[in-house]
Amino acid sequence: MNVLKPHLQTTILTLLGKGATQREIARITGVSRHTIRAYAQRFAAERPNCPGVATDSVGQTAPPWPPTPVATTVSACEPHRTFIEAQLRLQRNATAIYQDLVDQVAFAGAYNSVKRFAGRLRQKEPEQFDRLSFVPGEEMQVDYGEGAPTLVPGTERYRKPRLFVATLRYSRRSFRRVVWKSSQQTWAELHEQAWRHFGGSCRYVVLDNLKEGVLKPDLYEPKLNAVYTATLAHYGVVADPARVRDPNRKGTVEHAIGHTQATALKGRRFTSIEEQNAFLDHWERTWAATRIHGTERRQVQAMFEEERPLLQPLPVSGMQYFTEAQRTVCDDSCVRVEHCSYAARPAPIGSRVLVRLFARRIEIRDLATQALLRSHARAERPGTVVLPQAERVFNPSRETRRILAQAKAKAIGPDASRLCEMLFAIEGRVGQRKLWGIVSLGERYPKRLIDCACARAITDGLHSYRHVKAITERLVADALAALDAPQQAELALTQEHPLIRSADVYAELFARGAAQTPNPTTPRSFTHDHE
Known part of the structure; x- marks a missing residue:
């Protein structure tokens, strides 16, 4: 004063x-x-x-004290109370109400008079909050706070680590851990440790809008980071981020953090993170879990024993954590990851893809749809190229095997394959062009004719593509000429010819044969017709 x-x-x-x-x-x-x-x-x-x-x-x-009461002064706005109350219900401010009073009823009072009168009339109703209640195993709330001062390794300085608290909403059983640094993977690992500690996972997890969990806060559709999303999906849990500046939605874990800081860690110092975590485990089992909860009036551990069987079963294997990066598909259809190349087809060359790096493998996914395109084992030596032979284009060191493969020279015929092998044996890698020429003939001419041409070239001793091509073209031309040659016309029938006897001769022959026909009852052994 x-x-x-x-x-x-x-x-x-x-x-x-x-x-x-x-x-x-x-x-x-x-x-x-x-x-x-x-x-x-x-x-x-x-x-x-x-x-x-x-x-x-x-x-x-x-002067006399206390002063003699005097009559209360009536505000100049009192005659207009009804009008002012109606305007306040329309959420109008004192300035607008004062201006209307002056314009409509020639109000002679001051603006401050209207302002004071409107302030007395405004009644602010207290905001109502619902009493949240959940069934066992339904929800877990998580959040970060500050731990007790801890000695920084390698120094003589104390610093407060980050305190992670996960609390089951039904039983109020909590899991507490302190870490020096947080990241997306650390945040997901702490959730996994909490579920392993409880012996099961809940159906929903309520979290704050911190970057380790939520990339883009949104009232209707918040965007979670990929590592956290994959971890929740692995354990069958759905995230329910609280609205921005709405701590009452996760008041249980907020109270748990305050209780930990004020009761367990207040005034304490630790020499290591491990020491503080061991103390928090001891304090949770000995004091926090055995307390009688103020609202439920029941022991926390007793409620947790009811909730434990209703938690979701844990998967056999833990979460495989990964990091993400965007890469561009190079002109060899590969992406570069840690000085190694991995095949990215069917992603087109020049497009951007999403690469997930696991401990022993990598995944290449579509950037827009997250669909899996390719998966490879992670290379151990820098400079490794993971690209199947079928996806590689021309390379002199590999083309010989490709030409001589079953799908090329051997597909034409045995003589074509033998000629190609002879050409490579004589000329080496330089003869690959001749081999390609012989193989490419199969795209224009019948393979049977090409194989015959290769056989004739081997016989002639001319191991040349030009010679095989010339023979093939000649064989094709001969075959086409044979198809174009005119066919022999049909002979006309005739009844007279020196070799054709008269009809009477044939009639007499048939009559004699009929007269000498043996009796059917007579054995064939006693006839002499064969003599």
């Missing part, structure tokens, strides 16, 4: 005795209303029972 000079104190006391308001005294004396209010309370405490006239410290007559 400001210490005023005696004459100002006397003036304030006199005006208060006459029933002047603090606002009027402030306007007359220039003293702040807060100071006038403080002096009024001081005068009332010094003269609680002084009826009539009293004397001050210097023996002068002082």
